[in-house]
Amino acid sequence: MATSVARMLTVVLVSMMLTPHVHAESAVELDEIVKLAPIDLGIEGGAIDPLGEKVIVYGAESYLNLLDASDPTIRTDLVWSDELQSQWINLHAGDFHPGGQTALIVGDSGEVLRYAMSDHSVTDAGGDLEFGNVDLHSVAWNPGGSWAYVGGSDGWLWRMRAAAEGDAEVHLIEGRGSSDITAIDCHTSKILCVVTSVTDGIGVIDRDHTLYWIGGTVYPWQDVHCPQVDVGQCVAVSDDRNIGVIELNSDFPGLSIITITQLTGAEGVFTGISGQNDDRSIVSVAPFALLEHDLSDDKTFPWLENTDVEDFDASIAGQRVVSTWPIDRDSGWILTDRGTLIQYHPPSQSIPGILGVWILIAIPAVTALVILSVGLSFSPSLQNWFTQKFGTAEESRMAKREARRKRRR
Template sequence: MRVSSLLPVSLILILLLPVVIAENKQVELSIETSIADYDIGITNAAMAPDGSSVLIVGNEGYSHLISAKNPGDRSLDVELNSARDNNLNDVAWHPRGEAALIAGDFGTALRYEKVDHSVTIVNGTGAILGRDMSAVAWRSAGDYAYFGSDDGSLWRFSEGTGFLNLGNDGDSKVTGISCHLNYDLCVVSTISSGLGVIGPTHNITWISGTKTNTWIDVDCPDAQLNECVAFASGLRMTSIQLNTVDHTKSSVGNMVEYRTLEGDFIAASRGYSSSSIIYLAPSGTVRYDPLNDVAKVQISSSQMAEWDSVVAGRQISYVWENDFNSGFMLTSNGNIISFEPYQIEIENTMLTTIILAAVTVSVPGVIIGLIYMNSPFLQRKYKQLMKRKSK
């Protein structure tokens, strides 16, 4: 009797086993190609607003344009000439997508023009000469961009006025700048100066109580929420609640620490459908959904290591998606790895057919049996029926 009761339960567990595996493994990985046959030293990249191309920057003035949808096709590449030997550290597309700004070492600030693929020096770089520019972002209106430096200084830029220091600078490296999609508000992350919010009139306010963490990046992925999210070393993350009326009254939410994850946070980029993709060292990604406040492993470090131990040892420089869990990963060496949603294939064997048939029959039986055992009324009716048959 005990064996009979355990059989349906065992069959159900067998049937549900692939679901558990699918929850643990989100995507399938495959090597797409490498941009070059040597270590390029890619530092960052950004996908164009229309999703057509990805602008890549790297060490020693490296700049390159690839297709966002077919990055493995080298015939679609555009080799750019920055005419610079300084390291390029960050890139930001204008909201309209016709140009992009590039930030680099020793006061490097460049503009890429989509129409002719030219890369030129922007106006007013004399003001930032000698500073290593570490981050850049356009605010939503597209009239001003903000640059951050390794020394903690922050600058506003427009082609007409050049560079103007915001004042109230931090004293540590600016690791990230991200601007809200609907408001002229931008958030700033730093190594040890805390988190800041830049208001519509270009003044920055540092949020109290945020200096104790090492912030590695920041993102504002959802246009409908009045908040951004900041990521810190130690697998920590917090929301930044934006006060759209008075940015000086913006605050942070509760700190969350994801101790069960492998590695540590190193950077982030915009994911599909208003999400953020967080990069893990040694190699992995996590998707954060701000609307539902849920973080979920997309690619684990162990999955990367099992797939290709050599590629897994290379740092992730950029990740972009063309659909949910469908996109590409770019390493510092120039490897392009594609990922697609993990598909479970159930082989249609005789054993599978038997299991499915057994479950189909047994599950309703178990449910009916449980109802019967817990219903004195049904038991009484059954006894009465059996007595009538015996007569």
């Protein structure tokens, strides 16, 4: 009987240790919240510099702000040129030059702005005559930084660079489609750029500025990201939950291949994609959620669930994610359309207080009870003593009677 009692206590304590006390759906948890303003800013996105140290945030009514990537509470005032002070243009995309000292930001009505890191000035980059009143939605520098590609509504696509007297040299890209150019990104080692559109599919631009459409037509592609690692691939997302992996062919760009996979188990609308670490990308989803896509595994995983965002702060769960950027392998910041920044990082590895106390108590207790159970099994006298001390009243009387009987022998 004593052995049974000890074993029962052991089973109870082990069961308590194995009972799940905390259940988290997301791979990361949210932490600090930073608000750029108390009002809805209509943010469209953020461009991070090549060193990952600064982020330029852009949006409605010519909103521009330069943030420290690790601590977005640290901001830098931008100096606007006089001719831009009275203009209120919605800005849609931005990209830093590979050298990291300047950035281009594009917006409605053919507006292209130039930001200079040296004095934090914002000036008109030119090209007004060529761009006209076309709403510009995307911009990306080629790997060498010699030209920037600019995409707009109705399939308009150009290359541009600075010219004399603050103007720009602009050339139309031949073979453009007819639907909006939604995003452009370039692959450093392959020296190719990838273009996404609403219905014309995905295109590849080579070093000679020739555009090749490689497929994926009809899919409403929203964004593309080319990880700066030597895997030779880029990843595009469509708003109807499709992931397109583009295998770049630097020798014959027109033979680049796109493989499309629909994530049938995912929910929501895919709105964008950003780099995280190495060949890992973060897919933005509406309502507020994130997915992780790994090129090396060719798999997509849940990263941040909307239910966990609701539990964290219901007031931000309805906001739209417009950009993310990393500060470490699995940590970084999320930027929303209202101008809210939320820090994310892996779940804390520390054990919650009460659970930690239970484990500190339970592990020695289980060890002692296991030793006791084994000892009782091999020692009738120890078993009899244990029953007298810890058994029921009836068991104790029987154990004492048995002890007296043995002594009389």
